Amino acid sequence: MSDIKESLLARIANREARIGVIGLGYVGLPLVVEFAHGGFKSTGFEVDLRKAEAINRGESYIPDVPGSQVAELVRKGNLGATTDFTQLAEQDIIIICVPTPLRKTKDPDVSYILSAADRIISTLKRGQLIILESTTYPGTTDEVLRPIFDETGLQIDADYFLAFSPERVDPGNPNFNTKNIPKVVGGITTASSLVATAAYATIVDHVHRTSSARVAETCKLLENTFRAVNIGLVNELAQLCHELDIDTWEVITAAATKPFGFMPFYPGPGIGGHCIPLDPHYLSWKARMHGFEARFISLAEEVNSRMPEHVVGLVTGGLNRHRKAVNGSKILVMGVAYKRDIDDMRESPALAIVESLQELGAEVSFHDPYVTTIHLEGADRHLQGIPLTDAVVEAADCVVIVTDHSNIDYGHLVAKAQLVVDTRNTTRKLKGGDLDAKVIRL
Ligand SMILES: NC(=O)c1ccc[n+]([C@@H]2O[C@H](COP(=O)([O-])OP(=O)(O)OC[C@H]3O[C@@H](n4cnc5c(N)ncnc54)[C@H](O)[C@@H]3O)[C@@H](O)[C@H]2O)c1
Structure with a gap:
């Protein structure tokens, strides 16, 4: 086991490890750019040919990623993109950043993750580390992905590593980016945790290691459920204050003077984006599978919607x-x-x-x-x-x-x-x- 671990750690340390990122959207593009900027030969794998072509022309289509940076990294030969998934075979580290939407029934749709996993197994080779970054329900990495990889005959730790690391990017936030947002990493095994942590530590300022992938998966869902629930609370307060003819914003500003035990959240026209409205459903779905009803999540959704x-x-x-x-x-x-x-x-x-x-x-x-x-x-x-x-x-x-x-x-x-x-x-x-x-x- 230790030979592939030591060899991967060495390749990470001397920037020889090749990084492949599957899905070049709001999450995948900043990430692959950060690895390329960190000195790694990095390749984005996309199903959308226009996105791959834009990157190879040195253009960015994500506002937070400057086109000049993409152009410079492509020119240096550190960054490229492709729709040819056979090139996954050449990567040491493969990071999955594909969408995780909800079905009409509000059940998790992990089909994009499964499709990415299918692409990976067709070229999976000894020594590769696979990391899932797409937001998903607890257990996806070890209950869904691991059996798919094990099916190839390769074995965790002996042949490959597998970890989960949630993405926390906040599009449009000028103060926080891939580098300075602490990264949480949880491996399926200790060795997986170690190599994944080492990989991220080369490009982010702080990496927090959890004892398992499940903890890391649940951590992401807690963060976004926390936001959904607190926004739900102030949205309900806003409706109440409207009835009582009280200025909600003044109430929140006054409460926020308390130096402990209060964190201000603000009302708004509803919640949006790919995360806050969706992610809590991943947790409540998993809860339902265990006969448990996540009531805060339902209530927040009802108020926010x-x-x-x-x-x-x-x-x-x-x-x-x-x-x-x-x-x-x-x-x-x-x-x-x-x-x-x-x-x-x-x-x-x-x-x-x-x-x-x-x-x-x-x-x-x-x-x-x-x-x-x-x-x-x-x-x-x-x-x-x-x-x-x-x-x-x-x-x-x-x-x-x-x-x-x-x-x-x-x-x-x-x-x-x-x-x-x-x-x-x-x-x-x-x-x-x-x-x-x-x-x-x-
Ligand atoms: N957008 C955010 O702010 C944010 C923040 C944190 C976490 N996340 C999570 O990160 C994941 C990705 O979100 P996003 O906002 O980057 O999505 P996105 O839609 O912007 O990008 C996903 C990309 O994956 C590509 N894709 C789809 N299937 C593919 C496949 N099989 N192979 C290769 N490429 C494929 C799509 O063409 C698209 O370019 C989701 O799980 C999301 O919940 C998003």
């Missing part, structure tokens, strides 16, 4: 004050990406808000500096974004700030608007005479 409806209620109430009906009103939605300063539309609550306003007969348009078109699934239609002009804002009966991108002049927007529903408290810092009359905050 009702927020778009609450926002539509605020729009209706605001228009009513102006003696207008939603039906026939012009409504401008500002920001549709699921969070500030990114272009990711996955699970964005803006979609439910737009659809429901349209169903009520509103004439809805949107502006987003990062998103040009949205697909409305319920209606199976596309809606094109429009440029932001004074005329567009003045003509709108109501402007709804759904996502508070930082490159918008909100003072000017509010000055020109007739009525504003602000779901992000972004107008709080503005000063002006008729601000309170004009702006409704969540």
Whole structure:
């Protein structure tokens, strides 16, 4: 056993290990770039030929990854991408970063992981380390992946290593990136943990090793369930405060002065992205398999998924004050990406808000500096974004700030608007005479 471990550790230490990353999305691309930047010959494996070609041309399609960095690493020969999975045979370390969506029934869909595993076993060779980074339910690495690899006749530790390491990337966050976010790593065996930890330690500042892959898998689900539940709590508080005519944001700001035992979370139009709305379901599914109901998760989902409806209620109430009906009103939605300063539309609550306003007969348009078109699934239609002009804002009966991108002049927007529903408290810092009359905050 120790010969392949020592040999891999040595190859990692002297940067000879070849790194293959399967799936070059929001998670895989920054990771493969970081390994290439760390001096490793790194290859991205993609099913989407356009992405592989973009990388090989030295271009980035992920806002957090600078194109200049990709170009430089490709030029140096440290970075490349391919759709030819036979090249997996040449890799020492293979990291899986494919999507883990939910099925319509909200059950985990690990088919992308299985497909990546199928590609790996066709060339699996002695000495390789495989790491799963896709978010998934506890047990996936040892109950699902390991039997697939064992089936080849190769044996864990004697022939190959297997570990799980959750990805914590926060797209659009300028302060935290792959390098300075601590990495949690849990192997199927101690040797797997050791080699995986050694690999990540070359490119990230701090690696935390857990005693098993299951702990690492559950750690990721706890982190995102923690967020979903706490956001659910403040979203419920926001709805209650609306009824009681109390300013939720002021309540949270006051509570946050407590130096211990309180962590501020803020309400919003609902939760979005590929993680927070989905990941808790991976945990509750696993819980159900064991006859256990994860009640906090269900409750948070129920509250969070009702927020778009609450926002539509605020729009209706605001228009009513102006003696207008939603039906026939012009409504401008500002920001549709699921969070500030990114272009990711996955699970964005803006979609439910737009659809429901349209169903009520509103004439809805949107502006987003990062998103040009949205697909409305319920209606199976596309809606094109429009440029932001004074005329567009003045003509709108109501402007709804759904996502508070930082490159918008909100003072000017509010000055020109007739009525504003602000779901992000972004107008709080503005000063002006008729601000309170004009702006409704969540
Ligand atoms: N986006 C985030 O902020 C984030 C954060 C932490 C964890 N995660 C987790 O990381 C995983 C990946 O998420 P993402 O946001 O990068 O997804 P993504 O959709 O941006 O990227 C996934 C990529 O994998 C490719 N792909 C799909 N099947 C493949 C296959 N069989 N072989 C090779 N490539 C394949 C897709 O073409 C796509 O480019 C998910 O499990 C997600 O939950 C995401």
